[in-house]
Amino acid sequence: MRTAKILIVEDEFIICEEIKTIVESMGYQVVATTDSGEKAIELANSQEPDIVLMDIRINGELDGIETAEEIRSNFGIPVIFSTAYLDNERIERAKITMPFGYVLKPIQERDLKVTIEMALYVAMIDAKRKQAEDELYRTREQFRTLSEASFESIFLSEKGICLEQNQTAAQMFGYSNSEAIGKAGTNWIIPEHRDLVKSHMLSGYKDPYEVDALRKDGTSFPAEIQGKMIFFQGREVRVTALRDISKRKQTEEALQKSEDRYKNFFNSTLVGFFRSRISDGMFIEVNSKAAKMMARPIEEIAGKIRTVDLYRNPDQRRELVSQLKQHGEVHDFHVDLKLHDGRDATFSVFIKAFPDEDYMEGVMVDITK
Numbered sequence: 001m002r003t004a005k006i007l008i009v010e011d012e013f014i015i016c017e018e019i020k021t022i023v024e025s026m027g028y029q030v031v032a033t034t035d036s037g038e039k040a041i042e043l044a045n046s047q048e049p050d051i052v053l054m055d056i057r058i059n060g061e062l063d064g065i066e067t068a069e070e071i072r073s074n075f076g077i078p079v080i081f082s083t084a085y086l087d088n089e090r091i092e093r094a095k096i097t098m099p100f101g102y103v104l105k106p107i108q109e110r111d112l113k114v115t116i117e118m119a120l121y122v123a124m125i126d127a128k129r130k131q132a133e134d135e136l137y138r139t140r141e142q143f144r145t146l147s148e149a150s151f152e153s154i155f156l157s158e159k160g161i162c163l164e165q166n167q168t169a170a171q172m173f174g175y176s177n178s179e180a181i182g183k184a185g186t187n188w189i190i191p192e193h194r195d196l197v198k199s200h201m202l203s204g205y206k207d208p209y210e211v212d213a214l215r216k217d218g219t220s221f222p223a224e225i226q227g228k229m230i231f232f233q234g235r236e237v238r239v240t241a242l243r244d245i246s247k248r249k250q251t252e253e254a255l256q257k258s259e260d261r262y263k264n265f266f267n268s269t270l271v272g273f274f275r276s277r278i279s280d281g282m283f284i285e286v287n288s289k290a291a292k293m294m295a296r297p298i299e300e301i302a303g304k305i306r307t308v309d310l311y312r313n314p315d316q317r318r319e320l321v322s323q324l325k326q327h328g329e330v331h332d333f334h335v336d337l338k339l340h341d342g343r344d345a346t347f348s349v350f351i352k353a354f355p356d357e358d359y360m361e362g363v364m365v366d367i368t369k
Contacts, residue, residue: 003029004120007049009067010082011035011058015105019053019082022109028116037062037070044071051100051119056083065093072098078123080115082107153242157185158235160201172244174216185240190214197225201238204229213242222249272347275361278321281307284359293366295341310337312344324353324360334367344368 006028010016013035020030031047034040037060044052052071056064068079084105100119103112153169155162165180173180173188185201186194193211200209206228213223227240272290276283283301291298294310311317316335323330329352336346346369351362 003027004051004116005029005031005047005049006116007031007040007043007047007052008033009035009037009040009052009058009064010055012055019107019112022107022112023053023116026109026113026116036060037064037067040067041070041074044075044077048075049077050123051116052077052079053103053116054079054081056081065096068099069096078119080119155185155188155240155242156237157201157240158237160185160198163237169242172215172242173213179216188213188242190220200225201227201240204238210245213244221246272364272366273361274364275359276307278324278353278355278358278360281309281317283307290364293345293347293364294337295339295343310339312336312338320349320351324351325355328353 006023008016008019008023008030010019010033016033016035020033023030031049032043034043035058037058039060040052040054040058041062043049052068054064054068058064058067062070064081064083068081071077071079078100080101080103081099082103082105100122101115103115153172154166155169156164162180162183162185165175165177170176170180175183186198189197190212196209197211199205204227206226208224208226210222210224212220214220222245223242224245225240225242227238229236229238231237272293273285273287274283274290275285282303283305284303286294286298286301288298291301294301296305308314308317313336320330320333320335323333329350331350332348333351334346334348336344339345346367347364348367349362349364351360353360
């Protein structure tokens with residue numbers, strides 16, 4: 001462990017030497033002694049002591065209190081006052097300098113040691129606190145720099161409480177930084193989804209999930225959230241990204257409506273629709289009319305039976321594929337199939353081939369006589 005360095009500022013030579021002897025006997029290093037305030041400031045800068053032991057009444061234009069204030073404000077070095085006189089006026093003046101302690105003359109070794117040890121301890125805690133604050137500031141600045149480049153809302157939170165938000169979040173939700181910081185993260189979520197979000201925040205859930213987000217003005221929008229727990233300054237905090245998925249939802253809804261319309265048409269038409277692979281004839285999809293024509297439940301066709309297994313004459317299948325390869329489509333091509341109930345039937349088919357994707361699709365009409 002490094003030996004603490006002490007600077008002694010005392011205008012009486014004999015007392016200064018006595019204090020130096022006491023301090024060194026305690027195991028501390030006296031880096032310098034002086035009797036003036038101006039010199040004390042120079043030594044504080046050059047010697048970088050851990051503690052300054054300062055007499056209030058010293059030589060020079062600056063007294064001990066004024067000197068202590070200069071040292072504290074310029075270098076942040078703790079000061080302990082030593083004096084034979086400590087009246088109310090001096091106490092009030094000394095308070096302004098935020099001293100780490102007082103010792104009265106004549107100095108007692110035990111009192112001085114306790115005061116120095118306490119000052120060193122408080123200084124160490126204060127230095128660590130300042131270091132943590134500086135690191136937090138740097139990290140927050142890094143967070144802001146990185147997150148401002150994002151098109152997503154980014155939040156930094158601890159135990160569900162917002163510590164930071166990026167500019168995108170401020171614009172997306174309408175909360176200023178001062179309004180956002182200290183607010184529970186669930187305030188950005190509609191009430192119906194808050195329990196889910198709170199659970200995921202506190203459990204460290206990592207996968208993306210969807211909720212409805214809530215703006216300051218009370219309007220809501222669909223959002224996707226993904227968060228990650230990280231350790232910072234020995235604390236576990238959560239970084240959360242929230243993206244507005246309104247456009248994606250609109251696209252999905254439009255696609256779903258289109259698919260629903262297609263399926264309604266696909267299943268309500270009076271002709272049979274089918275889609276099958278060219279390579280092996282496996283059915284990919286059929287409508288209810290086609291399933292009825294083949295006398296099979298619709299759920300037993302797609303992915304389960306092949307068209308080639310239904311032909312009474314396999315040569316018809318080979319001829320069909322040959323024509324599709326040549327022309328890309330066939331019109332009114334007649335095929336004879338064996339139905340599931342044992343009957344034979346003849347169908348007229350109109351088919352278009354998609355060889356690059358290995359499938360054909362078409363319609364079938366029962367022309368059995």
